Amino acid sequence: MLTLPWDHIDDSSPIAARMAAWAAREIIERRFEPGTLLTEAELAEALQASRTPAREAMLQLERWRLVRLVPKKGAIVTTVTSAERRDLLAVRAMFEVDAVQSLTTDDGLEPVAADLRVLLDQQKQAVEAGDTLGFASADYSFHARIIRSGGNAVIDEMLTTMGPRLARLTYQVIIDRPSSLETLFDEHAELTDLAERGDVEAFGPLVRRHIDATHFA
Amino acid sequence: MLTLPWDHIDDSSPIAARMAAWAAREIIERRFEPGTLLTEAELAEALQASRTPAREAMLQLERWRLVRLVPKKGAIVTTVTSAERRDLLAVRAMFEVDAVQSLTTDDGLEPVAADLRVLLDQQKQAVEAGDTLGFASADYSFHARIIRSGGNAVIDEMLTTMGPRLARLTYQVIIDRPSSLETLFDEHAELTDLAERGDVEAFGPLVRRHIDATHFA
DNA sequence: ATGCATCTATCAATGCATGCATCTGTTATC
DNA sequence: GATAACAGATGCATGCATTGATAGATGCAT
Numbered sequence: 463m464l465t466l467p468w469d470h471i472d473d474s475s476p477i478a479a480r481m482a483a484w485a486a487r488e489i490i491e492r493r494f495e496p497g498t499l500l501t502e503a504e505l506a507e508a509l510q511a512s513r514t515p516a517r518e519a520m521l522q523l524e525r526w527r528l529v530r531l532v533p534k535k536g537a538i539v540t541t542v543t544s545a546e547r548r549d550l551l552a553v554r555a556m557f558e559v560d561a562v563q564s565l566t567t568d569d570g571l572e573p574v575a576a577d578l579r580v581l582l583d584q585q586k587q588a589v590e591a592g593d594t595l596g597f598a599s600a601d602y603s604f605h606a607r608i609i610r611s612g613g614n615a616v617i618d619e620m621l622t623t624m625g626p627r628l629a630r631l632t633y634q635v636i637i638d639r640p641s642s643l644e645t646l647f648d649e650h651a652e653l654t655d656l657a658e659r660g661d662v663e664a665f666g667p668l669v670r671r672h673i674d675a676t677h678f679a
Numbered sequence: 680m681l682t683l684p685w686d687h688i689d690d691s692s693p694i695a696a697r698m699a700a701w702a703a704r705e706i707i708e709r710r711f712e713p714g715t716l717l718t719e720a721e722l723a724e725a726l727q728a729s730r731t732p733a734r735e736a737m738l739q740l741e742r743w744r745l746v747r748l749v750p751k752k753g754a755i756v757t758t759v760t761s762a763e764r765r766d767l768l769a770v771r772a773m774f775e776v777d778a779v780q781s782l783t784t785d786d787g788l789e790p791v792a793a794d795l796r797v798l799l800d801q802q803k804q805a806v807e808a809g810d811t812l813g814f815a816s817a818d819y820s821f822h823a824r825i826i827r828s829g830g831n832a833v834i835d836e837m838l839t840t841m842g843p844r845l846a847r848l849t850y851q852v853i854i855d856r857p858s859s860l861e862t863l864f865d866e867h868a869e870l871t872d873l874a875e876r877g878d879v880e881a882f883g884p885l886v887r888r889h890i891d892a893t894h895f896a
Numbered sequence: 897a898t899g900c901a902t903c904t905a906t907c908a909a910t911g912c913a914t915g916c917a918t919c920t921g922t923t924a925t926c
Numbered sequence: 927g928a929t930a931a932c933a934g935a936t937g938c939a940t941g942c943a944t945t946g947a948t949a950g951a952t953g954c955a956t
Contacts, residue, residue, distance in 0.1 A: 476938090511938075511939085514731070525742065533946095535947085614769060615763070718935065719936075720935080728913085734936085735911095751937080
């Protein structure tokens with residue numbers, strides 16, 4: 463369903479991938495605060511491994527823009543700036559609008575709508591369980607499902623690398639302003655309804671309104 | 680000017696970065712053919728270094744989608760499929776159109792036009808010198824300059840990681856059908872003229888026509 | 897004697913080399 | 927045709943070299 467990169471990682475995965483996944487979650491859930499200097503050695507020790515896979519994990523984290531790699535110094539946990547938030551969401555919106563527009567009458571929104579409904583339910587459950595990261599993850603999958611319907615593999619790839627940043631952003635929005643959770647959920651429901659009705663025209667405007675309403679209120 | 684990733688790499692750069700740059704050019708200029716199994720050991724030997732930085736370079740190459748990393752097996756040089764070509768160019772067009780549209784009357788196209796003129800001259804020189812990779816590189820910078828004018832940092836990042844793939848695509852188009860070089864150049868000139876006249880409206884359609892004309896003729 | 901700039905020694909972190917374990921595909925053997 | 931040994935590749939651990947930052951010492955001017 464196009465989930466976050468670490469959703470496929472388990473105990474049998476290469477240690478480097480596990481390290482990246484672990485560190486990513488630590489950063490998103492703010493156990494590593496922005497500005498912190500993260501070293502290969504501590505990452506290695508945290509998962510009882512050596513520096514070699516830790517270094518590989520660092521490269522992943524930089525690719526996800528969760529850290530900034532400073533040569534010969536270390537990895538500094540990045541900050542989610544307002545500019546990044548704006549640019550990131552603008553790209554997501556662009557992808558979504560493009561995907562929906564490319565959905566001509568021949569395929570339609572029906573199969574998408576079904577998946578959105580499932581993901582909407584996941585969001586509901588995450589909210590009830592108080593699982594903020596779970597919600598952020600489902601939120602990502604929700605938007606990713608829309609974008610994926612466009613059938614552009616390159617966009618899929620780019621979205622995947624944007625995934626952790628988007629999840630972090632959503633997580634932060636919820637932590638900073640818990641009331642936005644309701645708005646977020648309601649608008650997702652509205653988008654799902656729209657998809658079920660197959661109203662392609664109204665999708666673009668609603669997507670943009672959704673972003674304005676929830677992230678720049 | 681937003682060049683290809685390896686244009687900043689020199690002899691003082693980390694060996695891992697030099698390896699990635701070297702291998703990328705080898706692949707683009709088809710000295711490593713698609714389907715070839717590329718091993719860490721040969722990459723290391725080629726630049727007289729060890730496997731550790733070679734492994735790091737492999738991760739870069741995979742990020743650029745020049746190779747596909749198969750766990751416990753090796754790196755296989757990818758093929759530029761027609762689907763990839765379509766998707767890649769669709770994304771580039773989307774970015775370009777978005778950038779030009781976000782250019783409201785307040786800033787305008789003038790500063791962009793000046794840079795485009797310079798890059799157009801670079802392309803001309805590359806053609807005369809018979810430097811195909813040089814042309815592909817200038818072609819990338821040309822389109823990148825348009826996209827960069829949109830001022831979206833996330834798009835810039837994504838474009839940068841797309842850079843090597845785009846360069847490879849352009850290189851291949853020229854090798855396969857040298858006549859397209861003229862068309863490519865002419866259309867770039869037309870785009871530059873348009874930018875100098877500040878005609879934002881006509882940009883979108885021309886960008887799309889440019890792609891159709893040169894890449895799907 | 898004190899304040900300040902500079903220089904140096906030290907340390908922590910990366911960058912890289914090397915060696916071993918493990919896994920996968922292949923070939924030889926029955 | 928199944929199976930077992932083998933070879934070649936990655937995955938990871940470990941050790942050394944190199945570099946950038948910092949704290950302390952040193953010298954000079956005030």
